Amino acid sequence: MQIKSCAVIGSGVMGSGIAAHIANAGIPVMLLDIVPQSVKDNGGDRSVVAKTAIEKMLKTDPAPFMHKKAASLVTPGNLEDDLPKLADVDWIVEAIVENPAIKADLYKKLDGVRKAGSVVSSNTSTIPLNILLQGQSERFAADFMITHFFNPPRYMRLLEVVKGEKTRDDAFQAVSAFCDVVLGKGVVRCKDTPGFIANRIGTYFMQAAVNEAIDGGLTVEEADAISGKPMGLPKTGTFGLIDLVGLDLMPLISKSLLSTLPQDDDYRRIYRDNPLAAKMIAEGYTGRKGKGGFYRQTKLPDGKRLREAIDLRTGEYRKSGRASLESANAKGLRALVETKDKGGQYAWRVLSQSLSYAADLVPQIADDVQSVDEAMRLGYNWKFGPFEMIDQLGTGWFAEMLAAEGKPVPHMVKLAAGRSFYRTEGAKLQFLGTDGDYHDVVRPEGVLLLSDVKRGSKPVAKNGSASLWDIGDGVLCLEFTSKMNALDADIMAMIRKSMEIIGDGKSGSFKALVVHNEASNFSVGANLGLALFALNIGLWPQVEQSVADGQQTYKALKYAPFPTVSAPSGMALGGGCEILLHSSAIQAHAELYTGLVEVGVGLLPGWGGCKEMVFRHTINKKRPGGPMPPIATAFEMISTAKVAKSAFEARDMLVLRPADGITFNKDRLLADAKKKALELVAAGYTPPEEVKIRLPGPGARAALENAVEGFAAQGKATPHDVVVSGAVATVLSGGDTDITVEVSEDDLLELERKHFMALVKTKGTIDRIEHMLETGKPLRN
Known part of the structure; x- marks a missing residue:
């Protein structure tokens, strides 16, 4: 069976959260709840409970919805007027009060309206399945299971599933696969025991x-x-x-x-x-x-x-x-x-x-x-x-x-x-079974873990901050291994090494590159500790050279003759975002938190981030007309250190483009990225052509600076915010150019580098870097 539509009964914190996450995955879902007695007595909106739950979720932080547009896929209703609509639904999730008697009454009503072959599951956290099925029909028992989500459903990966003795195998497998692939859950099968696992x-x-x-x-x-x-x-x-x-x-x-x-x-x-x-x-x-x-x-x-x-x-x-x-x-x-x-x-x-x-x-x-x-x-x-x-x-x-x-x-x-409960045998991870023998850990189809690759092979190349791994079929994987995956000279060197190894992508052993790691965060950006050390002893030429090296390395990656697919998860900030911007394609985990946040430490994006964002917004066919809107949009994003709180928001920011993919299950991310890389190869990949754009220059810069000074007058921007934003405005508007002159990528990279170096020598920026390293929080100076 295929699951194309869902319903959730109960719009409490768990029920509404489950509905929101189903909608996140692009699946239409009904959210039903009771008609309040006050509405029955006095009139009013009979679906007010479910509607209020949706409105509340749109204001909740952390957000249950990955994008506000997902809320449009949740249809509110009530259990008195809308129960017949469940006849069109493939999967019904019950998430009401933990009371077996109340659940039993609801199940009988559901069984009377649902279509043949539809699945009903309970989100119970403690009640065994055999108790829930007492008094229910054989037909209902065949289509019933437990799907226990954890709160909040969007962020907690575990889904405990319990199959009853009478549950149809195909229904159980369909729901399990849907929750794994579509909803991104780690599906764990449990026995029908109290509290599950x-x-x-x-x-x-x-x-x-x-x-x-x-x-x-x-x-x-x-x-x-x-x-x-x-x-x-x-x-x-x-x-x-x-x-x-x-x-x-x-x-x-x-x-x-x-x-x-x-x-x-x-x-x-x-x-x-x-x-x-x-x-x-x-x-x-x-x-x-x-x-x-x-x-x-x-x-x-x-x-x-x-x-x-x-x-x-x-x-x-x-x-x-x-x-x-x-x-x-x-x-x-x-x-x-x-x-x-x-x-x-x-x-x-x-x-x-x-x-x-x-x-x-x-x-x-x-x-x-x-x-x-x-x-x-x-x-x-x-x-x-x-x-x-x-x-x-x-x-x-x-x-x-x-x-x-x-x-x-x-x-x-x-x-x-x-003996240990786990061992590696012949490059395979094994666990000790209840029979006393070891058994292979079997990954589901479509799952490729870098940890498994590393268990059975040696790196193609390695240094103190990065490694290259052969993940099969001619695809090389670049893994960051520094603390918090902060970017440094060793990582830049390994990027260049990967390009050297792959070459033209046709005559050697490798034909594509995937950038991926299994850490909590893809990369938090440049290594600030190393930068501060260089600044404190006045190594200005070395600092400028590191900026130039990063710019040229990322640009070379963008125009390499083979495809690069970045597969980020978690935070991809600053330089971590910039490598995404220079990749041929992105296959992002849905929980991607990305942005150019350099202004928080008194800097501007110096590895091509300014250049890429102004180019993307200028070339974007959906942008408003005129030269100013794309610059203003990029300026707002960079000067406010805006961070996308999902891959869908990253798409709005043009970090992800329409053709870039989103994977919900983190365990499937590497396999999906590898597949995308091979598809690009099969399609006869050629690097993009360099283009030039026209930027308005000093007039646009003045307009942006005036806006920031207005915020400063209102107390919404600090004195050093004005300084940093001025540098960002200068770069994005093209410096001393005008709308009649074409600006190249190299022109903007030179501007980035120049103004980065000007900022890095200011006391305000050094204070911000020191404060960030000491406290982990931005300094408002």
């Missing part, structure tokens, strides 16, 4: 972490300093995460789990009522969405904000301080739990319980260890899953430590018998 383990972990913090006398800051980055968990730590998701949600999850868990489940042993948390919830301290939680922000008389943390013993707030624990700086999980301070002891107590619990649940909650690890990585943003963590500790060591403390050793750990 991620919430079952995640709830246990948080309960253990809270218990041990209280019992061990740790402050919330100390507990979070350990149960965050040192464990490979989100930097919020445990108490920060509870604040984020909401204190009031935790008792509800616990109650639901306790109502369905087996009587001998270890969660029952560690579960505790928390009087302090109950008091906080009653007083409105429900976390970030309330007046605060374990942490809160208090506004002082001088307008500044004071961050406070609650004392777990007294329940009183105090000034929040940094945790000074040796264990917080431990390198590796084993070093963390072996550190003798209270942080190391806390880490062991939490991990020994949580990892044992997870290990005891296979094969009860999932068929294999990799499914559990995948669920925790994607659903809770753990860097490593539980079994990967046990591997880091050592399965033998972990078993010995548990036994020495008189704790039971989980069956899977005994089965490992000192």
